[in-house]
Structure formats: C-alpha cells, structure tokens
Amino acid sequence: MRVAIVAESFLPNVNGVTNSVLRVLEHLHANGHEAMVVAPGARDFEEEIADYLGFPIFRVPTIMVPLINSLPVGVPIPAVTHALRNFNPDIIHLASPFVLGGAGAFAARQLRVPAIAIYQTDVAGFATKYKLTPLAAASWEWTRTLHNMCQRTLAPSSVTIAELESHGINEIYHWGRGVDTVRFHPAKRSEELRKEWDPTRSKRIVGFVGRLAAEKGVDRLKSLAHRNDLQLVIVGDGPERASLEAAMPNAVFMGALGGEELAVAYASLDLFVHTGEFETFCQAIQEAQASGVPTIGPRAGGPIDLITPGVNGELLNVDTFSAELPDAVDSILHPVRYDRMRAAARDSVRTKTWESLCAQLMKHYDAVIEQSRRVPLTFFGPIPELPLWAAKALGARIDANHQ
Structure with a gap:
C-alpha cells in the first residue's frame, strides 16, 4: 500500500500530532508499505530532516503564528498536489487537518484518491484561549468542510465524536492512541532523580508533562505551589515558561525531555x-498511567475516557479545577488507596499498544480504498489558498527561510 500523510505538524516540532504520525510511519515501514509525508518546514532555528525511515518528506513554507510560536503552520501551496500526484498514493491520511490539511483534502478530490481525516486538535478551543475571535468563529465551518470531503473521520474519544457530530461532521469512527508500555514502565522509577527533585526525601512528587502554552492551563498548579509536603515538577517548554517559573518559584522546571529521560521522569512521579x-485525547495521561502513576485531569475532552474516578485517578470540573485540586491530590496519595490506584493506572493501558491501534488504522485504510472502488470520487475543484479569514485572524507571515 502507498500512503501519503499530510501532517499539520511534524519533526522537528514534537507534539501529539507528530508522535502519532511517527508511530504510523514506523508501522508502515515494519510491514513493507510505502509512504511519504507532506509537512511544514522547520523554523529558522531548527534543523530540518528530509526523510524518516527512508520515507521522503515534502516541505512547504511555514506560517509563524503570533502568540503560538510553538505551533508553526504549513502554507497550503499548489505544489502539494503535484507532490501527491508524483507519489501516486492509494490513500491520503490527513493528520489533524486545518490549514495544510486543506490542501491535502482538495488534492485528494482532484486526484480522485480516498482520504481519511484524523481529528486531533481542538482549533476552536485554542483560538478562544488565545482570543483569536475571527478564527474561533469560523473554525467549525472550515473543519466541517474539510472532514466531510474525506471518506471518514477518525476521532480519539467519545466526547470528541459527540462534538463532531453536533457540528455536522459525517462518517466518524473511533480511533484512539497507543502507548509504548515497554518504554513507559513503573520499573524505571529513579530514586536518584527523586532525590534531585527533593533533597529532603520528605515530599510527594506531583508532576506535569506537556507544552508550556496558554491552552494547557499549567497555571492551575499554583494551588499546590505553597504546599511544603509536595514538590511540583514540570517537564516541558514553551512560551509560558518564564511566567510559570515566576508564579511557582519552588517548582522544578526540567525543560523538554524525550526518550529514556522522559520515561524515567514519568515513572519517578507519585502523581x-x-x-x-x-x-x-491526552497522550500524556496514557504515558503516566503506563508508568504506574495515578492521574488527575479535567472533566472535558479525552481525559474523560482515560481516567476512571476513584480507580486510576480523578476528574475535576474545569471551572473549579484549581480549587478542587488540593483535595484530589490528598485523596489519591492517601496510603489506604494509593498502591491500588498505581496498579490500576498501569492496568488501564495494558492493551492500548501502538501495534494494535495501527492495525485498526490499516483496516480503515482498506475500507475506504474498497469503498472508493465501488463509488467513484467526485472532482471538487482547485486547491484553495490559505483562507483569507484565517490569514487575517492569525496575522500570519511566511518564514523567509521557506519562501
């Protein structure tokens, strides 16, 4: 099978979208399939790679987005269609499509190639958080257009599926995310690292892992910052790091970690x-659970499917998250229930491997390819330029390095 992946985000930028694409590429490589990636170019301070596992990467110019500099966006240039035509894919996989994914969706129609859209980013929520009102207002209309041009949409959680259905998106199927239960494992707990975080060895370690950006709400941890019995550890980097360090001076900021360092950090947390x-979805929750660490998350979106309150963690109301957090922490760390919740956290992800999830994805590929053979695809017209409303809302500029 020949699979073209149009990724809204990709290496060297690392996030949930990138990680999911990497796992799919690894599965395709291991099973003898061919693939290519269409992705945004690197920013001027990052090193750009030309291939992954021998699969070529076609780069497009990068839009630098004010306030969201951790999420560069690819320009949907007409050359995307030419690159896809030359590759001659059996299917086009749109990874979290919105801007660059628009080019992929229209190219799929022009080339009469079936497409699957993977819904992964709450653009409307992000836009609201960043006060990009024009983008927030139009994002669902654009999302509906893109996803309904594809043969099916894969969504990661029950809450997300319901939201997509409420906005008129059709042909939605559930597809979660896998987790590496070998890399992320309780046995990687490091007493040496815990001592580095807490030289007194008297505190429980409470941590966060993720991008330090406004939409992650990391400032909600401030309700724990005054506690002498807890040590906050924050793993990640982003535009909010300086303000968070100022607000929580006693927290340990580790910066961005990956690979074995990240696995050890997860396993060394208490919560x-x-x-x-x-x-x-929230892959970070699954990685913590695989590490045998109970989790707390908001009662919203993907965490609702991942956390069973009182079993492997707790869900807190979004509006009162900070106020509820201290009591939730104390409840989980209570000696009577803590060991049970640690074991339950690990048990909750035992069957959620990337191998099984990618096998499910291949079945979706096969289904839409077979469907397209029975029902010819319709020609839908030329590739659009970046929508004017999006360009105005983002105040975007093209990185000179990729013009």
Missing part, C-alpha cells in the same frame, strides 16, 4: 496532573 481542557 501526574494534566491541567488543560482542550485535549481531544
């Missing part, structure tokens, strides 16, 4: 807290 309400 994981995810503070953002715009997660369509």
